[in-house]
Amino acid sequence: MAKGLLIIISGPSGVGKGTIRQAVMKDPSLNLWYSVSLTTREQRPGEVDGREYFFVSEKEFADNLKRGNLLEHACFVGHHYGTPLDKAEEKRLEGRNVILEIEVNGTLQVLDRLKDQDVVSIFLMPPSFQDLEARIRGRCTEGEKCIEERLKKAKKEMGMSAHYKYVVTNDSVERAASEIQGIIRKEIELARSSMTK
Ligand code: ADP
Ligand code: 5GP
Secondary structure (H helix, E strand, O other): OOOOOEEEEEOOOOOOHHHHHHHHOOOHHHOEEEOOEEEOOOOOOOOOEOOOEEEOOHHHHHHHHHOOOEEEEEEEOOEEEEEEHHHHHHHHHOOOEEEEEOOHHHHHHHHHHOOOOOEEEEEEEOOOHHHHHHHHHHHOOOOHHHHHHHHHHHHHHHOOHHHOOEEEEOOOHHHHHHHHHHHHHHHHHHHHHHHHO
16 A cells, blocks of 8 residues: 655644644545644643643653654744654555644754655745734734744744745635645645556
């Protein structure tokens, strides 16, 4: 069986990665599996351990890192985030197309580490910086200091979109999700045809 793709959905905090990822995953024909990350940040109201993230202590995070079980990891606004390697690899070997929803530094690590053609990197861009600020504020999950830090970081991250294979503007959830579904469909087809050559 062909190994599944590794699809990275990235972009600044608050651009809509989680919202778009959920919309993209509604198409069962894409055979997608979402890789739940580890994080040391606090759980937000409504988040479920094991669904949005595995909420772990600093020690548990460090243990995973030491065991070599993180495909990539990053520190974002004072907290650690990382992708468990074992599950993502297991699912890809089962033929599932694995989605990571991660920030820019982690993406660069994956692109450096996995030079295979099966990595599909997608940067989600806000229609404007003002829209991004409104989305972060509208979500009401962070205090003012944290919002300012996330916005400062977003400016830098948006300048790094050239490292990605695709840049998609999240102007409307339906349109952006449909564009990404189209990209994934095309990449599945490309991987299939390169296997039969
Ligand atoms: P991220 O996962 O990138 O941090 P979220 O998915 O949590 O972002 O989205 C941040 C906020 O922006 C949420 O309140 C979400 O409902 C809103 N949002 C997402 N996409 C759009 C869009 N296309 N238009 C308007 N609001 C959006
Ligand atoms: P949040 O605290 O808003 O959930 O996430 C902060 C940032 O960390 C977001 O840009 C999110 O995509 C990113 N992130 C979530 N999980 C991971 C991960 O496993 N690795 C990396 N590098 N970034 C992640």
